[in-house]
Amino acid sequence: MSDHIPSLADLRREIDVLDDQIQDLLRRRAEAVQRVAETKRTEGGSDGVFLRPGREAQILRRLLERHRTGLPPAALLRIWREMISSLYDLQAPVKVAVHAPNKSAARWDLARDFYGSTTPMQLCTTATAVIRAVNSQPATLGVMAMPEDGEKEVWWPLLASRAEDTPRIIARLPFVPNPRGRIAELGCYVIARTPPEESGEDCTLIVVYMNEDASSVARLNSLLAQAGLESRVLAQHRGTSGVARMLVEVTGFVPDSDDRMAAFRAADPNLISDAVVIGAYPVPVAES
Missing domain, CATH: 3.40.190.10 (Periplasmic binding protein-like II)
Structure with a gap:
């Protein structure tokens, strides 16, 4: 076993070597991204x-x-x-x-x-x-x-x-x-102006139009749960038409075409006039 203790000069040379390797890898990654872009253009993938x-x-x-x-x-x-x-x-x-x-x-x-x-x-x-x-x-x-x-x-x-x-x-x-x-x-x-993309751990955001007073939040949450959507109300606003608009966050990635959305819209037409998915986001990483 060597008893050699590296000097500061040795350690700095090691850092220089590592920096060169990192830079080479960054160049290779950029080249890989360039190939992805070229492949997309060739195949016409993802509609731009x-x-x-x-x-x-x-x-x-x-x-x-x-x-x-x-x-x-x-x-x-x-x-x-x-x-x-x-x-x-x-x-x-x-x-x-x-x-x-x-x-x-x-x-x-x-x-x-x-x-x-x-x-x-x-x-x-x-x-x-x-x-x-x-x-x-x-x-x-x-x-x-x-x-x-x-x-x-x-x-x-x-x-x-x-x-x-x-x-x-x-x-x-x-x-x-x-x-x-x-x-x-x-x-x-x-x-x-691009569709949200599922990441494996997501939340979906829905705007719900309610025909009754916004105090019907408990009923709204119940209808969402019956449709299989775990949710919470983030904000609410009454427009000039008098219709209450609720911003609802739903656990998971739920497209507007999801059967659960159709079930929710149809659950109580007297209360819910429409519900529109306005996006989804990957859940941020919790602080460790």
Whole structure:
């Protein structure tokens, strides 16, 4: 057994070698992504859709599962998100619109953490401005404030359309909590004109139109449970027509065409006039 104790110079040379190997692997990964993009173009896959929120969540969960020591989980996530986001341009340009009222920096920082330092971003002072940007496609992704009762600008009913080009919720941030950061308690949804993608552990968001007073939440939850949907009400709003609109989160990945959705809509027409799936997101990783 050698008694040799490496010097600082030896250790620094080892770090240089490791840095070279990491850079070579990053180049190989970029080349692999380029081949994926070329294959998609050749096969015409996914109708031009290149954002894969479910696939990306699976990658991050797998890496976090095998992560043991060294970097904090939030730092590991940041490194991989920087790499994933920087390679978007190999398939299509990406721009992020961020709802940041009063030019607040916290949601901007959260978007930058997840979508990388090189991704173009625009600040929008209203939620409707973000939705317009995603609709008209100057922006690919929109980062939205979490809905809550009594908010001045209620944006989520604007997604309650079955038109194919309607933006959908595809992610929730932060994906991994960072207890050391000042944005640890902030949350937001991400919208895009691309369908949400199942990741294996998901939540679905539904807008329910109720004909009666919004106090009928208990009856609503009962009907959802009877249809086989585990749910909770996140927010509610009464529109100018007097119809109460409820934002409901359902456990699991539930497309609008799911039989359970049909069963729920038909359960009590006197109470429920319609229910529209407005998106789904991979469940964020719990703080360890």
